[in-house]
Amino acid sequence: MSAINEWTRRNRLIAFFALTFLLSWWPWPFYALGAVPTAFFACGPLVAALVVIGVAEGRHGYRDLGARMIRWRVGWVWWCVAIGTPLAVMALAATANVTVWGAPAPVLADVSWGALAVALAVRFVNPLDGPLGEEPGWRGYALPLLQVDRTPLAAGLVLAPAVALWHLPLVATGQLAPIALVVTVAITLVYVWLFNRTGGSALMTMVFHIAQGTGYAVFGFGGADAARMDWLTGALWCALAIALIGLDRAAWRRAPTSAVAASPAKTPIPVYHPEG
Structure with a gap:
């Protein structure tokens, strides 16, 4: 066991990625045979992080991850960004779908807002x-490790294809459109930007994820109109990722210290204090 612990300490990223894919993908072949009801477990990254931390880092690793998961004092602007950006992308795509392609206009009065709020809370x-x-x-554990010896852009370009590939079973089983793999690459870069701009707050990326994953089913789109929304939102996310890289270059050169992993030996992550 000591040899396994030592190898894991030296190869935390490899161990995390390998375990993430193993835990998430193991049902896939059994699903194809009709033996299990799902092809994919979304909790793979969470469980992999907890296992690798337990083997390689111990209590201080859990403390660091926990600190990122509850880092809420990032400034009200970033709360607005985390919630408002995905909603704005959805709204712009829906507007284009209605005005340019003639999709039926959503009737917001018909939306069950109470049920939607409960669904978001459960997520x-x-x-x-x-x-x-x-x-x-992905963001609370792997990204800080990637940024130890990489720029945020380089770290994002490593993480993005890994996250996209991880979704492959959902595409193979028809639960995601193939375009989702390309979009995942782009949106992962947006996550990297938000994580670093909020001083390494995985809480903000989680809020962003919940808002982004609300889905346009709430607008009542179906059939070809829903498929078109995949392309419209995808194009907007790609455009946003490119804009962030081009317009906020400082964010991609160096991650804040609070968004970089500590040594597995004993050093805790620094506390982030938002400006103002």
């Missing part, structure tokens, strides 16, 4: 769903 605490199943792993 906050359900480890089998994307936000809680993914964010502690």
